[in-house]
Amino acid sequence: MNEAPQDPRERALTALTAARARTTALTDCVDDPDLTAQHSPLMSPLVWDLAHIGNMEELWLLRHVAGREPMHPEIDPMYDAFEHPRAERPRLPLLPPDQARRYTAEVRGRVLDVLEHAPLEGSELVEAGYVFGMIAQHEQQHDETMLITHQLRKGAPVLTAPEPEPPAGPPPAAPEVLVPGGPFTMGTSAEPWSLDNERPAHEREVAPFWIDTVPVTCGDYLEFITAGGYRERRWWAPEGWEQIRTHGIGAPLFWRLEGGEWVRRRFGVVEPVPAAEPVLHVSWYEADAYARWAGRRLPTEAEWEKAARYDPVSGRSRRYPWGDEEPTPEHANLGQRHLRPAGAGSYPKGASPLGVRQLIGDVWEWTSSDFTGYPGFRAFPYREYSEVFFGPAHKVLRGGSFAVDPVACRGTFRNWDLPVRRQIFSGFRTARDA
Template sequence: MTATSHTHGETDDVPALRRRLAADLEAARARTRALTHDVFAADDADFTRQHSPLMSPFHWDVAHIANMEDYWLVRRGAPDAEETAGVREDLDQYYDAFTNPRAGRPQLPLLSPAEARTYGDQVREKALAHLEAGAFDERRTLAGGFVFGMIVQHEQQHVETMLATHQLRAGAPVLHADPPPPSVVPGLAGTEILHPGAEFLMGTSDEPFALDNEKPAHPVRVDDFWLDAAPVTNAEFARFVDAGGYADRSLWSGAAWEHITAEGWHAPMTWEKLEDRWYRTSFGVREAIADVGDQPVLHVSFGEAAAYAAWAGKRLPTEVEWEFAARYDHASGATRRFPWGDEDPGPERANLDQRHLQPAPVGAYPAGASSLGVHQLIGDVWEWCDSGFEGYPGFEPFPYKEYSEVFFGGDFRMLRGSSFGVGTPNARTTFRNWDLPIRRQIFSGFRCARSA
């Protein structure tokens, strides 16, 4: 995938913005095809099977992506009208993610894989025609091409969800990728870095495609704290497992202990012990943990991450601490877009776009380190933070409440930083992901913190 620039102030060049958004739309669609039609061309059964009650069948995701694009770009993206006719407005009731929980989606009268792909192609043709004609008028959804950037991010989010479904499916491997680059910073795992406290601007008010929960930018004061220089690795987590961490009640919150006991968890998802050696299964391929010991641990819940942190004499960082570490430049006092500066992510800085189908060893991307030397804050694994999901001061829902506001105040815990499955347009230090603390089918890991 090609990283595209989304910096503020570049939207004055409308033809360039159109080209950039068209390229982003095609990059997202190429990933959708690669995970669905390309690998299941001769197997509709695998395409339509629900591989886990936590996930949708692939053909639901494909048609839902098209339906959202139909709703926002075809019906509401025309430059000369407030609203035009959609391609298939009759499908809205079946592909509304908010009113149709995942477990029940197979029972809906869904499009077949071929019909879903045709629907997506028809919608995309009309959406691109609106994009080509658009001057990005004064309507807030169209200003600066926002709604097109929003739909790019929506498809990329579902691509990552479909990638997680691939991780849960049984059978022979169907996805393949080059291995990640090796570490070039030895001895990074387990080290920590002191972050002197300061005030910084959390969130954003000027990223043109930032979503509503990232706004507005607001000053936050942070106290001194220590943060791990890298995510916790498989080797580190294996020591916790072998030390009896899953059997030590004192390390776990009441809810987490109740859950792991009921589910019989004794290691991260996909781990199994064979002849006294730990293995993981990654997209159908079994690998010895000893061979990937320097990679960030993957598929752990918030409760598992918090238990490890307690065992290590630490804690999980708050969301504020995480973003401060990822954005604050201690030399200049500036709040940057990314750990390394203001330039967009590239393959030399972060593991994104499912280039490698697994996290890279810690220390593999020194060009992506923060000003204080914290590595891999973008890409590789989503990182659990010990914070709930709330709106920032001055939050305003836009363009619909169901994206963020309806989830505020629940049991959710925050995840920051992106994973190897995140598309580059979604990889921001201000991007806020959230999930229930028991979930671990997502590409989740963590790093530890402690107060200074």
């Protein structure tokens, strides 16, 4: 299986360069007041994310790899994500935008020198460029976070992107696909840049089940709303029912009724809700309630991964639904190439061997599973990436969204969040027992 076709040094340089270009685009498109403002208590000011990206890069690539002294040790506590909750960060003496830009640029200049000369072997941290890949993924994850902040930001649109192409080729043959029961290999021990929660590869037994061929669409979800789904307690987990009653929730985030028509706000543009597009900005509780109303359920994380990776002909698990090769625009909607999901049924070339579509990209998909470590899990290189979040408080999301870069998205990649979260680029598909 060809999992890392590029030279590790070249691959790291490409990934770091792409991440920085995206960071620059997301921060240069607004003025300084927008960079320093907190657009939602759920999110950091954009300028915090910018300097935090540089601080993490300095910590791991200059201090840990190159053994250099801290450049500005006094700022470390401000940019430690565990020191200060997001709601408190605007009150910190953050680096102003010009200083944050200079700091991250200076760090990157020194990092490129380290990358050129540092050995990429001899320790687990640098083997195959692992720590450089980890930092590229970290920056891209914050780029997605900053894109969420842009969605929450009020005001005129500042981001543009071409619209996704309409679904190509024949539509899916059936609304759901049968995934056979039996064992499959979940997780990975071979992917060079996989993060600790994706490891190790292990065998998982899964009973046969049916899964939606495409994600649940806005049109599907409107049927749930019209049928009174937000008014009937029986569909909701107790905590979810409390949430929607307490906060007056009656539709996905950013939706509203206007003149009898459902519209949504998307990056500053108000538009009709697109019926054929995967539903977006729903919490785990909303996804779970819809699934119950539809007489179905959310897939477990293991079911989702088997549907995405299992090849019934060879019996092995692929890197991606379509095979082992890196994603292309024909496979999936990734990398902020568009500023919305593509229509349900898009990307037939990205389908799994069983015919399930859009498992990678478009929308993060909620699963029914709590976020826990795999058998044999080992925190690496720091507990705060995954282990401190393990437990029933967080639910797993899989597959990535249109806002995820390919470097931070693969068939084994795991995301997680609190079940109340709606500002993230989250959707879902449903399943049922066979």
